[in-house]
């Protein structure tokens with residue numbers, strides 16, 4: 001799916017993020033599984049990640065992020081009429097985390113639902129919220145992306161354990177005077193879905209096998225997929241919007257692995273200093289990754305009014321998604 005923005009301009013008017021306090025370093029991980037700080041740094045660029053406390057579920061991470069985004073937008077929870085939560089680790093399958101969040105935030109008039117698109121969830125949710133606002137179905141949307149992947153990792157599997165962390169981010173979308181969002185490109189390839197899966201997590205009966213309920217990943221295949229779609233999706237949305245790579249001021253890719261990110265900037269021809277990187281401190285936070293990076297970039301003063309911002313996510317499905325926008329805050 002690809003499209004150039006048409007209709008009333010819509011933009012992000014508030015951003016927030018939250019990560020748990022607990023820092024888990026590579027050295028600590030190497031006391032749990034057969035790995036080392038050197039191996040993890042060299043293959044992934046990840047130094048440490050945050051891990052949710054036992055009593056923290058997804059909505060506990062999402063709530064502070066949501067409150068910060070709402071406050072920055074200068075609105076209140078009751079002003080929201082749409083709340084989307086992109087996650088693969090909701091508090092439970094139902095009630096949805098979005099409905100729970102809407103209740104806590106006082107968003108009593110809001111439609112609220114969860115969205116499953118793996119690490120690409122936030123990008124899919126952004127596009128959906130954008131479409132609902134443009135269609136006139138909603139005036140103010142909160143889009144949350146977050147995951148507590150530490151709950152679905154096999155803590156004896158070094159090939160997945162070292163990659164992921166917990167965190168959440170949120171943005172408010174509203175109609176504004178000038179765009180805002182310029183276009184989106186989203187896609188899915190279920191044929192490759194098996195390379196990143198959570199067996200035993202749904203209605204498909206599984207043979208009693210070890211590892212059910214934990215993330216299974218074919219790292220090499222996911223690596224190849226990620227490096228390919230980060231480039232093709234970004235190029236597609238830029239072309240559709242009539243923009244050139246040189247025009248991109250801030251590039252926010254899904255924070256999976258420094259090697260994947262370096263490959264993308266090199267292939268795309270985006271100067272590395274224009275890319276936001278925080279995977280070294282948080283690991284891969286799945287749906288939380290892009291809004292977390294967005295919030296950090298804003299806090300660091302790296303997002304300025306008028307900047308052309310390119311975001312691309314990719315993950316389980318396999319799925320991918322890009323958004324191009326002019327920063328209007």
Ligand code: ACO
Nearest residue numbers: 035039043119158159162219220222223226256257314315
């Ligand atoms: N510590 C030490 N050794 C390890 C570890 C570890 N944590 N994990 C694997 N190894 C070993 C392997 O067993 C293998 O040993 P062998 O040669 O004796 O068999 C060796 O290291 C090399 O393994 P590879 O899988 O070939 O290592 P590679 O260079 O491909 O790196 C990695 C693995 C980091 C997982 C890489 O494939 C990758 O990043 N893939 C993408 C995964 C990803 O980003 N997933 C996120 C979810 S989806 C998304 O966000 C896009």
